[in-house]
Amino acid sequence: MKTREQLKEMAWKAIDDNKDKIIAFGDSIYKEPELGYKEFKTAEKIKKLFDELKYEYKDKVARTGVIANRKGKQSKYKVAVMAELDAVVVPGHEDACSTTGAAHACGHHCMMASLAGVAYALKDTGIMEELDGDISLMAVPAEEAVEIEFRNTLRQKGEISFLGGKQEFIKLGAFDDVDFMVMQHIKKKTDDTLADVSSACNGFVGKLVRYIGKESHAGAAPHEGINALNAAILGLNAVHAQRETFKSEDNIRVHPIITKGGTLVNVVPDDVRIETYVRGANAAAILDAAVKVDRALKSGGDAVGAETKIIDIPGYMPFNFSNELIDVAYDNMVKLCGEKYVNKWGAGFGGGSTDAGDVSQIIPTIHIYMSGAVGNLHTEEFRVGDKVHAYLTAAKALVAIAIDLLYDKCSIGENVKKNFKQQLTKEKYLKEWGKI
Ligand SMILES: [Zn+2]
Numbered sequence: 001m002k003t004r005e006q007l008k009e010m011a012w013k014a015i016d017d018n019k020d021k022i023i024a025f026g027d028s029i030y031k032e033p034e035l036g037y038k039e040f041k042t043a044e045k046i047k048k049l050f051d052e053l054k055y056e057y058k059d060k061v062a063r064t065g066v067i068a069n070r071k072g073k074q075s076k077y078k079v080a081v082m083a084e085l086d087a088v089v090v091p092g093h094e095d096a097c098s099t100t101g102a103a104h105a106c107g108h109h110c111m112m113a114s115l116a117g118v119a120y121a122l123k124d125t126g127i128m129e130e131l132d133g134d135i136s137l138m139a140v141p142a143e144e145a146v147e148i149e150f151r152n153t154l155r156q157k158g159e160i161s162f163l164g165g166k167q168e169f170i171k172l173g174a175f176d177d178v179d180f181m182v183m184q185h186i187k188k189k190t191d192d193t194l195a196d197v198s199s200a201c202n203g204f205v206g207k208l209v210r211y212i213g214k215e216s217h218a219g220a221a222p223h224e225g226i227n228a229l230n231a232a233i234l235g236l237n238a239v240h241a242q243r244e245t246f247k248s249e250d251n252i253r254v255h256p257i258i259t260k261g262g263t264l265v266n267v268v269p270d271d272v273r274i275e276t277y278v279r280g281a282n283a284a285a286i287l288d289a290a291v292k293v294d295r296a297l298k299s300g301g302d303a304v305g306a307e308t309k310i311i312d313i314p315g316y317m318p319f320n321f322s323n324e325l326i327d328v329a330y331d332n333m334v335k336l337c338g339e340k341y342v343n344k345w346g347a348g349f350g351g352g353s354t355d356a357g358d359v360s361q362i363i364p365t366i367h368i369y370m371s372g373a374v375g376n377l378h379t380e381e382f383r384v385g386d387k388v389h390a391y392l393t394a395a396k397a398l399v400a401i402a403i404d405l406l407y408d409k410c411s412i413g414e415n416v417k418k419n420f421k422q423q424l425t426k427e428k429y430l431k432e433w434g435k436i
């Protein structure tokens with residue numbers, strides 16, 4: 001029987017041996033960015049790799065998701081190693097898709113490369129035969145909560161219920177037999193730090209707002225119209241008047257945009273649309289702020305006699321930490337990067353959101369940030385500065401954590417599970433969050 005550390009060395013060697021293929025795979029995904037729930041080509045690429053490795057997989061999970069499974073010598077627990085398929089919209093990025101404006105400016109292609117690395121590490125290396133649990137390789141759609149109107153259309157057609165792919169995975173039962181979720185994400189390199197093991201992040205709800213007024217000639221007969229743009233302006237200002245009531249520890253952020261402001265300048269606008277998120281550090285604070293935002297938005301419509309329609313869309317939940325899983329990840333990051341380059345608790349509170357937060361409410365989840373990007377995420381400046389770190393070291397970290405959780409009758413995994421404070425069961429999650 002091999003030791004825990006020998007298994008990791010074997011996995012890391014397999015990743016190094018397949019270095020060129022892993023880098024080519026990540027680069028190929030970078031070159032063809034696709035937006036959430038439309039990642040058909042990206043899904044084909046990971047399926048092709050699984051085919052080459054002769055891994056069985058399930059595809060079309062939540063439209064584009066792909067899940068392969070590797071069996072251990074027994075199946076006590078299952079670790080899901082997760083990567084996101086989707087890109088974000090940054091039309092000015094030099095590598096953006098010319099038709100959709102999609103670009104891998106959030107670095108999800110690095111996650112896909114790391115998933116490929118884990119896939120190579122588990123192929124004919126004898127590692128799975130030494131583990132007491134299974135490893136599931138998951139490529140999940142739609143992490144970026146963008147194109148809310150498009151996704152709302154999918155919701156209305158019954159194709160999806162949630163904005164995010166991991167939320168759909170929860171609903172579809174992809175995590176029903178999964179005990180731990182392990183993933184990583186690139187971050188901008190700002191100092192010597194090579195990895196933030198864990199950072200807190202906000203959750204949010206999404207809102208689609210529509211003011212319906214009455215059109216009329218803007219010069220000749222404005223008195224016969226109802227100006228929906230005025231309603232929106234008053235509503236947005238009323239939202240700003242709520243901000244002093246938000247507690248700083250709740251980290252509430254409300255950042256609306258107008259997606260339709262009118263049609264013709266000489267017609268009183270009768271259809272004005274807004275999209276917004278209401279973000280916050282915990283579910284109760286988000287829901288409280290959401291009530292205030294609704295009230296404020298509606299006051300704009302009431303003031304001018306327009307109708308205010310608000311559709312709520314379940315966003316993402318805040319992160320629920322597993323301290324024991326953070327310890328496991330930290331030890332492995334220190335082995336890979338050196339103690340002085342690893343930041344256990346990251347850079348404090350991140351104002352962004354991820355649907356990994358939803359999974360973390362139900363099962364122990366780790367979401368590591370690997371420094372490797374030049375320029376801010378979601379901007380034209382974003383580039384991957386260090387592919388060896390962002391693709392290969394990331395893969396080594398994920399596989400090492402999975403080995404730790406499943407080795408020796410899953411003793412470490414058992415400790416993580418025992419101490420995990422589950423916030424929601426799947427059923428409660430679907431009932432409470434899904435109802436929004
Ligand atoms: Zn992003």
Ligand SMILES: [Zn+2]
Pocket residue numbers: 106107108143185
């Ligand atoms: Zn991202």
